[in-house]
Amino acid sequence: xPTSWSDSMEKAPANGGIGATSRASRSTYVPPHLRNRPxxxxxxxxxxxxxxxxxxxxxxxxxGPAVGGSHSVGHRRDRSGGGGGRGGGGGxxxxxxxxxxxxxxxxNPFQDDVDTEPAFGVQxxxxxxxxxxxxxxxxxxxxxxxxxVNTFAEIDLGEALNLNIRRCKYVKPTPVQRHAIxxxxxxxxxMACAQTGSGKTAAFCFPIISGIMTNSQSGPRPxxxxxMAFPVALILSPTRELxxxxxxxxxxxxxxxxxxxxxxxxxxxxxxxxxxxxxxxxILVATPGRLVDLLERARVSLQMIKYLALDEADRMLDxxxxxxxxxxxxxxxxxxxxxxxxxxxSATFPKEIQRLAADxxxxxxxxxxxRVGSSTDLIVQRVEYVLETDKRSHLMDLLHAQRANGVQxxxxxxxxxxxxxxxxxxxxxxxxxxxxxxTSIHGDRTQQEREYALRSFKSGKTPILVATDVAARGLDxxxxxxxxxxxxxxxxxxxxxxxxxTGRAGKSGLATAFFNENNSxxxxxxxxxxxxxxxxxxxxxxxxxxxxxxxxxxRGGGSGGRFGGRDFRRDSSNRGGGMxxxxxxxxxxxxYGASGGYGGGYGPTxxxxxD
DNA sequence: AAAAAAC
Numbered sequence: 341x342p343t344s345w346s347d348s349m350e351k352a353p354a355n356g357g358i359g360a361t362s363r364a365s366r367s368t369y370v371p372p373h374l375r376n377r378p379x380x381x382x383x384x385x386x387x388x389x390x391x392x393x394x395x396x397x398x399x400x401x402x403x404g405p406a407v408g409g410s411h412s413v414g415h416r417r418d419r420s421g422g423g424g425g426r427g428g429g430g431g432x433x434x435x436x437x438x439x440x441x442x443x444x445x446x447x448n449p450f451q452d453d454v455d456t457e458p459a460f461g462v463q464x465x466x467x468x469x470x471x472x473x474x475x476x477x478x479x480x481x482x483x484x485x486x487x488x489v490n491t492f493a494e495i496d497l498g499e500a501l502n503l504n505i506r507r508c509k510y511v512k513p514t515p516v517q518r519h520a521i522x523x524x525x526x527x528x529x530x531m532a533c534a535q536t537g538s539g540k541t542a543a544f545c546f547p548i549i550s551g552i553m554t555n556s557q558s559g560p561r562p563x564x565x566x567x568m569a570f571p572v573a574l575i576l577s578p579t580r581e582l583x584x585x586x587x588x589x590x591x592x593x594x595x596x597x598x599x600x601x602x603x604x605x606x607x608x609x610x611x612x613x614x615x616x617x618x619x620x621x622x623i624l625v626a627t628p629g630r631l632v633d634l635l636e637r638a639r640v641s642l643q644m645i646k647y648l649a650l651d652e653a654d655r656m657l658d659x660x661x662x663x664x665x666x667x668x669x670x671x672x673x674x675x676x677x678x679x680x681x682x683x684x685x686s687a688t689f690p691k692e693i694q695r696l697a698a699d700x701x702x703x704x705x706x707x708x709x710x711r712v713g714s715s716t717d718l719i720v721q722r723v724e725y726v727l728e729t730d731k732r733s734h735l736m737d738l739l740h741a742q743r744a745n746g747v748q749x750x751x752x753x754x755x756x757x758x759x760x761x762x763x764x765x766x767x768x769x770x771x772x773x774x775x776x777x778x779t780s781i782h783g784d785r786t787q788q789e790r791e792y793a794l795r796s797f798k799s800g801k802t803p804i805l806v807a808t809d810v811a812a813r814g815l816d817x818x819x820x821x822x823x824x825x826x827x828x829x830x831x832x833x834x835x836x837x838x839x840x841x842t843g844r845a846g847k848s849g850l851a852t853a854f855f856n857e858n859n860s861x862x863x864x865x866x867x868x869x870x871x872x873x874x875x876x877x878x879x880x881x882x883x884x885x886x887x888x889x890x891x892x893x894x895r896g897g898g899s900g901g902r903f904g905g906r907d908f909r910r911d912s913s914n915r916g917g918g919m920x921x922x923x924x925x926x927x928x929x930x931x932y933g934a935s936g937g938y939g940g941g942y943g944p945t946x947x948x949x950x951d
Numbered sequence: 952a953a954a955a956a957a958c
Binding site: 578579580605606607610627628629630631632633634636655656658659660661664759760761782783808809810812830 | 952
């Protein structure tokens with residue numbers, strides 16, 4: 341079903357080779373001041389991307405890598421206009437040494453999809469179930485909130501990015517994208533409460549890549565320090581696998597834009613990462629520990645940072661990363677809030693995150709997207725009473741039944757969550773002994789093993805993955821048909837994240853939980869959550885819930901049920917004299933405004949936001 | 952209590 345956006349896209353081969361694309365558009369040089377402009381007049385109201393605050397235009401004369409005296413300058417500038425239809429040269433940091441080497445060497449990131457998922461069709465690889473998002477409530481607040489868009493066509497991201505969006509088979513933006521992208525493109529700081537699987541990565545990557553392309557040739561150059569990398573954008577995430585995944589996605593979005601994306605995380609040889617950094621980096625995706633290491637070695641400087649994105653911020657704090665994050669953001673050479681643009685993503689919005697937001701953000705827009713669990717009609721949740729001693733045989737029954745039902749192993753991946761690393765090892769072992777193709781992922785396995793396990797699972801080679809919470813959040817694994825909570829987590833939010841690994845990409849999903857006395861603290865929130873999701877709540881679970889004390893293990897921070905959090909600035913204690921700040925009437929874009937669907941108009945209140 | 956994360 342083509343949208344106006346896809347209609348307007350020029351026809352291009354899905355796997356368009358480098359030569360083909362470049363040739364197609366090389367002849368149309370677009371001068372810088374006309375780049376990033378819509379071709380049709382009606383979209384002229386689109387927000388103008390924010391020019392980096394600290395950037396002057398006085399350096400414009402130094403366009404291209406001229407200082408290096410490279411003979412390739414001319415070529416590169418020719419190509420820059422053509423490669424993606426607009427400034428494709430990347431930032432100052434693209435040290436590819438000329439178009440011919442830099443361009444040709446860029447491996448096609450879309451090729452990987454075919455390599456790692458041979459068992460599956462290419463119909464949808466977004467991992468996002470768009471229809472399930474139609475009814476997700478969205479709430480924004482803050483001063484002069486840029487209005488959301490309904491299609492990618494309304495967002496002016498440029499030809500190269502549009503082509504990549506198309507290659508990714510994204511047809512329409514998810515709710516978080518519809519709101520966050522215009523906000524980010526307008527140069528605003530953003531505090532977003534959104535779950536993984538909501539399309540967050542693209543929501544912060546698109547504006548960053550677009551901004552880098554637009555401003556790539558302007559602003560001060562980084563000092564010429566040998567072996568020191570000067571990223572323009574930094575994306576921090578809590579786990580290595582999440583960093584890897586963000587990197588893989590960002591590479592797709594940045595393909596043939598000249599924007600270089602590099603990833604740095606622990607557990608892997610640092611030399612390879614150092615070499616990648618030396619080749620030039622615009623966007624650095626990193627876990628905090630490895631980044632601190634790189635900063636201490638003076639191999640990375642943050643002084644050129646224009647964009648900072650923190651993903652899964654609440655998780656990072658849970659994991660004790662706050663000191664390291666504060667060090668990175670506040671005590672190194674990163675430009676302060678207001679100079680850089682900061683995008684903070686978190687599933688929940690407790691006090692600690694509010695403090696972080698107050699310290700890291702400047703005049704931010706608050707965006708809350710409904711919890712994944714609130715709209716997971718496609719996930720059937722089952723809770724079964726299983727004693728600890730019976731868990732293994734019960735799991736085997738489930739797996740046998742799954743097999744008997746003709747569920748093709750390769751198409752129906754099963755993700756089994758356990759509480760401990762030891763438990764993961766022994767369950768994996770036990771499954772293998774009993775003839776089930778299983779592997780496992782947890783923090784005591786080497787990084788190599790972790791990555792291998794994930795690949796093996798994704799490809800369907802071992803369609804059963806036993807995991808600790810390392811895999812609970814953020815990981816986007818298409819085709820997970822069944823999530824088994826072999827051990828239930830203590831926190832209902834973790835449960836929501838875990839079951840969110842299924843029911844993706846338009847497929848229905850099943851989530852089975854093994855419940856017993858050890859989980860009684862979870863009874864009430866679990867029963868409430870299932871009720872909210874129109875799931876059948878077993879009577880025995882309701883009895884457990886009634887027995888457990890009131891208010892225990894309820895969602896903390898006063899979050900309002902459907903959202904992970906709410907904008908604390910709107911609370912009365914912060915209200916003094918704040919009417920001009922938050923009271924202009926465009927604050928709340930109708931809590932349930934998204935229900936109108938993507939094609940139709942958005943809430944009637946929205947257009948006034950620009951007035 | 953356990954999980955995650957730099958060497």
